[in-house]
Amino acid sequence: MKTRPRIGLYLLVALSVVISFLPIVWLILTSMKTTAGIYAWPPQYIPSPFTLENYIKILRDSPELLLYVLNSFIVGVGCTAVTLGIGGLAGYALSRLRLKYAAALMVAILAVSMFPPVSLLPSLFQNFLEAGLLNTYQGLILAHTGLFLPFAVWMLASYFATLPTEIEEAAKMDGMGTLRIFLTVVIPLSWPGFVATGLIVFIFSWNEFPLALVLMSQNAMRTAPVGISLYPGEYAFPWETISTATVIAIVPILIITAIFQKQIVGGLTAGAVK
Amino acid sequence: MKLASALDRRRHLTGYAFVTPTILVIVAILVYPVIQSVVLSFGQSSIDGSTGYTFVGLKHYASLMENERFWNALTVTLIFTVLTIPLELALGIGLALILNEHFKGKGLARLAVLFPWALPTALNTLMWRWMYNADFGLFNAVALQTGIADKPINWLGDPTLAMLSMVIVAVWKTSSFMALIILAGLQSIPKDLYEAGRMDGMTRWQEFREITLPLLKGPILVALVIRSMDALRTFELPYNLTDGGPVTATESLSLYAYKVIFDFIDFNFGAAVVVIQFLVIFALSLVYILALRPKD
Amino acid sequence: MATVTLTNIEKKYGAVRAVEHFDLEVNDGEFLVLLGPSGCGKSTTLRMIAGLESITAGDLLIGGKRMNEVEPKDRGVAMVFQSYALYPHKTVFDNMATALKLQRVPKDEIKRRVGEAATLLSLTELLDRKPAALSGGQRQRVAIGRAIVRTPEVFLFDEPLSNLDAKLRVRMRMELQELHRRLGVTSVYVTHDQVEAMTLADRIVVMDSGRIAQVGTPRDVYERPATEFVAGFIGSPAMNFIPLRREGSAWKAEDGTIAFDTLPFDTTGCDRVILGIRPEHIEIGAASETAANAYPARVRLAELHGADALLDLTVGCVQMLARVGGADHPTEGTELSMVIPPRLMHAFDPATGKALPQG
Numbered sequence A: 001m002k003t004r005p006r007i008g009l010y011l012l013v014a015l016s017v018v019i020s021f022l023p024i025v026w027l028i029l030t031s032m033k034t035t036a037g038i039y040a041w042p043p044q045y046i047p048s049p050f051t052l053e054n055y056i057k058i059l060r061d062s063p064e065l066l067l068y069v070l071n072s073f074i075v076g077v078g079c080t081a082v083t084l085g086i087g088g089l090a091g092y093a094l095s096r097l098r099l100k101y102a103a104a105l106m107v108a109i110l111a112v113s114m115f116p117p118v119s120l121l122p123s124l125f126q127n128f129l130e131a132g133l134l135n136t137y138q139g140l141i142l143a144h145t146g147l148f149l150p151f152a153v154w155m156l157a158s159y160f161a162t163l164p165t166e167i168e169e170a171a172k173m174d175g176m177g178t179l180r181i182f183l184t185v186v187i188p189l190s191w192p193g194f195v196a197t198g199l200i201v202f203i204f205s206w207n208e209f210p211l212a213l214v215l216m217s218q219n220a221m222r223t224a225p226v227g228i229s230l231y232p233g234e235y236a237f238p239w240e241t242i243s244t245a246t247v248i249a250i251v252p253i254l255i256i257t258a259i260f261q262k263q264i265v266g267g268l269t270a271g272a273v274k
Numbered sequence B: 001m002k003l004a005s006a007l008d009r010r011r012h013l014t015g016y017a018f019v020t021p022t023i024l025v026i027v028a029i030l031v032y033p034v035i036q037s038v039v040l041s042f043g044q045s046s047i048d049g050s051t052g053y054t055f056v057g058l059k060h061y062a063s064l065m066e067n068e069r070f071w072n073a074l075t076v077t078l079i080f081t082v083l084t085i086p087l088e089l090a091l092g093i094g095l096a097l098i099l100n101e102h103f104k105g106k107g108l109a110r111l112a113v114l115f116p117w118a119l120p121t122a123l124n125t126l127m128w129r130w131m132y133n134a135d136f137g138l139f140n141a142v143a144l145q146t147g148i149a150d151k152p153i154n155w156l157g158d159p160t161l162a163m164l165s166m167v168i169v170a171v172w173k174t175s176s177f178m179a180l181i182i183l184a185g186l187q188s189i190p191k192d193l194y195e196a197g198r199m200d201g202m203t204r205w206q207e208f209r210e211i212t213l214p215l216l217k218g219p220i221l222v223a224l225v226i227r228s229m230d231a232l233r234t235f236e237l238p239y240n241l242t243d244g245g246p247v248t249a250t251e252s253l254s255l256y257a258y259k260v261i262f263d264f265i266d267f268n269f270g271a272a273v274v275v276i277q278f279l280v281i282f283a284l285s286l287v288y289i290l291a292l293r294p295k296d
Numbered sequence C: 001m002a003t004v005t006l007t008n009i010e011k012k013y014g015a016v017r018a019v020e021h022f023d024l025e026v027n028d029g030e031f032l033v034l035l036g037p038s039g040c041g042k043s044t045t046l047r048m049i050a051g052l053e054s055i056t057a058g059d060l061l062i063g064g065k066r067m068n069e070v071e072p073k074d075r076g077v078a079m080v081f082q083s084y085a086l087y088p089h090k091t092v093f094d095n096m097a098t099a100l101k102l103q104r105v106p107k108d109e110i111k112r113r114v115g116e117a118a119t120l121l122s123l124t125e126l127l128d129r130k131p132a133a134l135s136g137g138q139r140q141r142v143a144i145g146r147a148i149v150r151t152p153e154v155f156l157f158d159e160p161l162s163n164l165d166a167k168l169r170v171r172m173r174m175e176l177q178e179l180h181r182r183l184g185v186t187s188v189y190v191t192h193d194q195v196e197a198m199t200l201a202d203r204i205v206v207m208d209s210g211r212i213a214q215v216g217t218p219r220d221v222y223e224r225p226a227t228e229f230v231a232g233f234i235g236s237p238a239m240n241f242i243p244l245r246r247e248g249s250a251w252k253a254e255d256g257t258i259a260f261d262t263l264p265f266d267t268t269g270c271d272r273v274i275l276g277i278r279p280e281h282i283e284i285g286a287a288s289e290t291a292a293n294a295y296p297a298r299v300r301l302a303e304l305h306g307a308d309a310l311l312d313l314t315v316g317c318v319q320m321l322a323r324v325g326g327a328d329h330p331t332e333g334t335e336l337s338m339v340i341p342p343r344l345m346h347a348f349d350p351a352t353g354k355a356l357p358q359g
Ligand SMILES: Nc1ncnc2c1ncn2[C@@H]1O[C@H](COP(=O)(O)OP(=O)(O)OP(=O)(O)O)[C@@H](O)[C@H]1O
Pocket: C013, C016, C017, C018, C036, C037, C038, C039, C040, C041, C042, C043, C044, C045, C192
């Protein structure tokens, strides 16, 4: 039975891997070329000479590119923490406390998650302006939290639904209140769910573009995707700097996905299969 | 209905207390702004829309209907959606079937599939824009050196090519998402179904048609709808790849709305664009909810 | 220790009535078993006593105090769950001590009480382990220990032994018996295992679709089942039922193969009865047997179960199950006679399912 040709399979796998990595690899190669190498003809497929000069230059001359990454990090961590905190409570209540309107609320939350971010922009911009939240970390953290809460609530609720109810009931018999049960029993039991949800929310926040573009308009407050996209200014596009900055901005995400591949895939696909 | 038992009442009280912060944030960030956009779209106010509101009824919608650039944006968005989704679906199913096989290096392959999804679209787009670059890009370098083309191809400068280039970036990024969802669906199909199929003498193709595809309907539907909604609101892809150009050949609804609001600084008119876009997506999300609704 | 009184208790889930018209008095120190088929409302009843489910209507009294609206922790009850429900991230000691810590019992008092319970259940060696490092039986003992340290007025058990393998179940059953004898705490115990019910219970409550079918001692429910349902549910294999019709003064089965001149029951007003006889009460004789109530039968199937054997008998068009000694049991195809001893018969009114009184 096992005699079907595997070569075809391996070729297909190799092709998919190459296509997936091609832009990233090309980007990394670009970032290691000299400016002359980048614009050379015939083109340099392999940098010659290899140089880390672009990285050094960024560290020395363009600290704002690093600042963007830091901003993304602050917003991502803040948004993830708040989302897991309040989304965890809500998901727990909706999946476990047998609320009368739980099903209706879940559907409503799902429905609002489909609002296109751009449709929020006119009024979010005005409201944030009035509230003094433009160009603040709290502001974008709040906006991202709102954007990704629906996903987190759904994902955590479906994770809680897989836990046996009896341990929580035993805790209730032991005399714990609902909040204490959530904090001391449910969270320790469901941390894989929190990890998966948190990673995905972090990635979402790191990658989010339109709100970050509008709500963080000051150069010093920009997140990495926005800052790098807007970096070059009007005409000339300094690819040696852009490619290097992009590599720096995606490395954290590459590392996170590589390490937590299983959790992320599991979390992303959990809802769709049920 | 009033809850008869104090036990139930206390449980509900706690429950709704737990839900309240989430509801507040969602209302502040998602629900209220959308309502506000609707209000803005029916009125005229100061340039940033913050003061002096007067109701003007359907005025903005009426001028939208006559606005060629709006119709162009709507058309571009729909064409983009209709081109990307089937491609993504076909590639997604193919990738999922490959990843469902057993082979060495499967972990790496799966990671390779996950990366394009995990990276920011804005930066993905920059990477592709660099490869598409007419003078120094990888594609033209290869095309010229191998003799496929005798002069540089203007990937992003020609209206048709620009749309295709944009579709390719989208498909590259999101086929992986499709693949992962379909793969999870594949892995939830019980193995003994295939064994039963083999006992019945099914060929591989029959197995796929008779067992795999029917059981994948649910996951495929979910992936399709999620992705279509993403495609209908695509923003940073044209923003970073072509800025909607050449001229407006790749200007999506989101990008057009953004420009109306923040470049032309017309919040009221922009709100009308946004509301129309919202309605298109809302119609689709209804399908989504109906499809996802628990069966009982 | 306390009595538990349920008066006209009802539980509705939306339109579904899980439990209704439930009246029961559990005596002080009694071991009461709720027995019934899956879905009949046993757990729901127990959980209403625990406070994990609200009570739709009726009154629940524990130790004379109305408890309907009282939080579980303030009811003086402790519960042992089917899946043990131990905190996986806490040690055995902390699992047992949690309730006491929450009650702000002083540290050394906690140590003492957990220590005592651990000694009682031979858990002393295991106090520092996490549940994952325990066997099923040990986990069950920890779950019981967690209930004991609280010195509750009432113990509640929801199928505590059903996750254990057969051998361990027998041993734990005996340990529970022993424990109850020592502590004498009022206990309500849910199971669908008859043997557990029979061996542990002072009294058994047999439930049928949300209602009480019969309350009585194990002997009562076995020897004097109040309804056809109880008769069929208690005993294994189940009681044989033969529908009989009155013909003149006699009672006959469908095809007349089985017939009685008189029945020892008060049958006034009945045209039909359902006769019940337990497989273990059927006697087997030689084919030539001529005693009253002896019927010619043929062994359709014979199954040896070790000490005894089950015979599937064909009597006319009636199929009957009989349990006989395993040694030299009749083989398939044997013609024999089947004797139904009148004093071991039961009879039920087909309309109501109620047992007919001896007459
Ligand atoms: N949350 C609920 N919503 C609706 N119906 C329920 C709910 N919980 C229980 N029921 C119904 O109430 C009835 C009694 O359930 P219960 O769990 O008490 O049965 P049980 O006798 O313990 O059965 P088992 O032996 O299977 O544990 C069942 O028909 C069940 O379907």
